[in-house]
Amino acid sequence: MYVIATAGHVDHGKTTLIRALTGMEADRWAEEKRRGMTIDLGYAWTTLDSGRQVAFVDVPGHQRFISNMLAGVGPVPAVLFVVAADEGWSAQSAEHLDALDALGVRHGVLAISRADLGDAELAEAEARDYLAASPLAAMEAVAVSPVTGLGIDRLRGALDRLVSALPERVDGPARLWVDRVFTIRGAGTVVTGTLASGRMRVDDQLEVRPSGVTVHVRALQSTKTAVSEATAVARVAVNLRGVKTTEVRRGDALTAVGGWADVTVVDVRLTQTEPLPRELMLHVGSAAVAVRTRHLGDDLARLVLAAPLPLHVGDRGLLRDPGAGRVLAGLVILDPMPPPLRRRGAARQRAAELATADGRPDLAGEVRRRGAARRSDLVAAGVPADDARQLPSVIVAGGWLIDSDRWRSWHEQLETAVATWATAHPLLPGMPRQSAAATLGLPDDAMVDIIARDTPSLLIDGSGVRRRDATPTLPAEIERELDALVERLTAAPFDAPDAAALATAGLTERHLALAVRDGRLVRVAAGIYLRPEAVDDAVTRLAAIEQPFTLSQARIALGTTRRTAVPLMELLDRSRRTVRIDSDRRAVRL
Numbered sequence: 333m334y335v336i337a338t339a340g341h342v343d344h345g346k347t348t349l350i351r352a353l354t355g356m357e358a359d360r361w362a363e364e365k366r367r368g369m370t371i372d373l374g375y376a377w378t379t380l381d382s383g384r385q386v387a388f389v390d391v392p393g394h395q396r397f398i399s400n401m402l403a404g405v406g407p408v409p410a411v412l413f414v415v416a417a418d419e420g421w422s423a424q425s426a427e428h429l430d431a432l433d434a435l436g437v438r439h440g441v442l443a444i445s446r447a448d449l450g451d452a453e454l455a456e457a458e459a460r461d462y463l464a465a466s467p468l469a470a471m472e473a474v475a476v477s478p479v480t481g482l483g484i485d486r487l488r489g490a491l492d493r494l495v496s497a498l499p500e501r502v503d504g505p506a507r508l509w510v511d512r513v514f515t516i517r518g519a520g521t522v523v524t525g526t527l528a529s530g531r532m533r534v535d536d537q538l539e540v541r542p543s544g545v546t547v548h549v550r551a552l553q554s555t556k557t558a559v560s561e562a563t564a565v566a567r568v569a570v571n572l573r574g575v576k577t578t579e580v581r582r583g584d585a586l587t588a589v590g591g592w593a594d595v596t597v598v599d600v601r602l603t604q605t606e607p608l609p610r611e612l613m614l615h616v617g618s619a620a621v622a623v624r625t626r627h628l629g630d631d632l633a634r635l636v637l638a639a640p641l642p643l644h645v646g647d648r649g650l651l652r653d654p655g656a657g658r659v660l661a662g663l664v665i666l667d668p669m670p671p672p673l674r675r676r677g678a679a680r681q682r683a684a685e686l687a688t689a690d691g692r693p694d695l696a697g698e699v700r701r702r703g704a705a706r707r708s709d710l711v712a713a714g715v716p717a718d719d720a721r722q723l724p725s726v727i728v729a730g731g732w733l734i735d736s737d738r739w740r741s742w743h744e745q746l747e748t749a750v751a752t753w754a755t756a757h758p759l760l761p762g763m764p765r766q767s768a769a770a771t772l773g774l775p776d777d778a779m780v781d782i783i784a785r786d787t788p789s790l791l792i793d794g795s796g797v798r799r800r801d802a803t804p805t806l807p808a809e810i811e812r813e814l815d816a817l818v819e820r821l822t823a824a825p826f827d828a829p830d831a832a833a834l835a836t837a838g839l840t841e842r843h844l845a846l847a848v849r850d851g852r853l854v855r856v857a858a859g860i861y862l863r864p865e866a867v868d869d870a871v872t873r874l875a876a877i878e879q880p881f882t883l884s885q886a887r888i889a890l891g892t893t894r895r896t897a898v899p900l901m902e903l904l905d906r907s908r909r910t911v912r913i914d915s916d917r918r919a920v921r922l
């Protein structure tokens with residue numbers, strides 16, 4: 333199926349022409365019929381001579397309903413532009429052309445309508461003047477009059493040629509821009525919209541954005557016919573399970589899970605270079621969202637959205653000033669997840685980074701600009717990452733795609749950072765992840781692990797990153813106290829000093845932990861340290877007494893107190909040197 337939107341000034345004959353082409357009435361509301369004027373979007377369809385099916389989204393021409401017009405045109409790639417022969421080019425002809433221009437619509441047919449009432453040739457010539465500078469300049473024109481039947485067959489032929497130039501389908505994750513929501517008794521919530529990319533099937537799981545509600549497709553219809561699958565671009569009615577009608581509205585999108593993200597900040601290339609007013613409306617698809625603009629330089633700007641939208645690199649939109657009633661610029665999304673601009677000069681630097689970006693997703697370029705990015709984030713931003721492994725400049729590691737130059741320099745920077753850290757903190761076991769991530773400016777703390785594990789000279793564990801050959805040095809007076817402690821434990825192997833004695837000697841947990849790491853002590857329990865030899869020594873002594881033995885007999889054999897004997901015996905149990913016979917007796921394992 334192909335989808336075409338109408339465009340043109342109020343009363344120029346759009347709806348009448350759609351009726352002549354399809355036999356369907358696009359004005360759905362009683363008020364529209366009474367006033368003879370389109371207020372909201374209308375839908376109709378027909379099959380052309382080639383057998384191709386075309387659905388029309390008929391828009392209102394009246395200036396007051398421009399938002400509805402934009403919601404209709406936003407997701408649609410082609411236009412039936414209607415100008416009345418008797419009235420000629422008019423205010424909303426110009427406004428609609430501005431909108432189509434801004435959205436980059438390049439495919440269209442010009443219908444010079446009401447040809448029975450005026451000079452069609454003159455009207456066409458005039459229209460061509462206005463169209464000359466637009467991407468629609470070369471569209472085919474047909475003079476028509478639904479009243480006399482003039483030109484309708486020629487118009488059908490022109491529409492056939494128009495759609496033959498359109499892509500048969502638009503791939504990518506599904507995104508349907510919602511324009512209508514209603515309830516069908518017995519079936520529940522139905523939304524209709526233009527499926528602008530991807531496909532939908534019955535039973536698919538989808539997300540409603542921006543609400544985030546997860547829904548299932550209960551049934552699908554296209555042109556009032558039940559289908560099991562619809563592919564973009566198409567007009568689709570989706571019967572949903574899992575959502576109330578009050579939870580979806582025009583401007584929302586139904587999206588494939590994992591294919592899209594909630595975007596609130598975008599960097600865009602505009603169709604003009606003038607600085608923009610600060611507050612504008614952004615129109616994309618069927619959505620309209622207030623934005624704050626920030627000029628980055630030349631034709632580049634950053635937009636901060638008042639509400640999130642599912643946007644991809646390359647999406648087209650337009651900025652409108654509702655106060656002035658004017659389309660100010662068209663735009664293409666260059667980056668739907670841009671970095672924050674914090675430092676002075678960051679905007680200019682950002683503009684330089686985006687200088688060559690054109691809205692076509694470029695995986696290597698995206699990874700280079702970011703240094704590193706999660707594969708899933710890139711995919712949700714509209715940058716397919718399937719060939720990441722084929723790109724020489726991209727390293728694939730742990731769900732991340734990393735630029736190879738950045739990867740190398742991060743290795744060097746991490747080694748330097750760890751060395752600097754070790755000098756500044758001789759007693760700490762390693763540089764904490766967060767400090768390392770902050771020093772290198774990494775996008776995520778977990779990246780420290782990925783880099784450290786790939787650096788032969790570094791080790792990473794629960795305490796952080798350190799050099800593999802690191803030997804933290806203790807202050808001289810602490811060394812002396814440790815020597816004294818070891819000497820004391822050599823003379824009396826099981827007479828572990830208590831907490832007070834350790835504190836008096838100035839030995840902290842951290843000092844003792846380093847001595848343990850160096851193999852000078854073992855930690856039996858919190859605050860209880862012995863020489864490593866004491867463990868074997870204890871086993872030998874215990875093996876020499878009668879088996880099994882009680883805790884008290886063990887304590888006597890070792891010449892120690894309960895305070896040391898209890899945790900020491902537990903240590904021997906844990907290391908399977910002794911075995912518990914019952915609640916108070918053990919034996920040495922042979």
Ligand SMILES: Nc1nc2c(ncn2[C@@H]2O[C@H](COP(=O)(O)OP(=O)(O)OP(=O)(O)O)[C@@H](O)[C@H]2O)c(=O)[nH]1
Pocket residue numbers: 340341342343344345346347348349368369370371391392393394445446447448449476477478479480
């Ligand atoms: N004589 C004649 N009248 C026409 C022709 N096309 C449309 N009209 C009349 O022009 C008036 C406006 O037609 P519509 O089709 O409602 O115009 P529209 O462009 O849909 O108007 P909006 O939706 O309000 O923007 C109606 O009274 C039509 O009957 C035509 O070819 N010849």
Ligand SMILES: [Mg+2]
Pocket residue numbers: 346347348369370390391392393
């Ligand atoms: Mg109409």
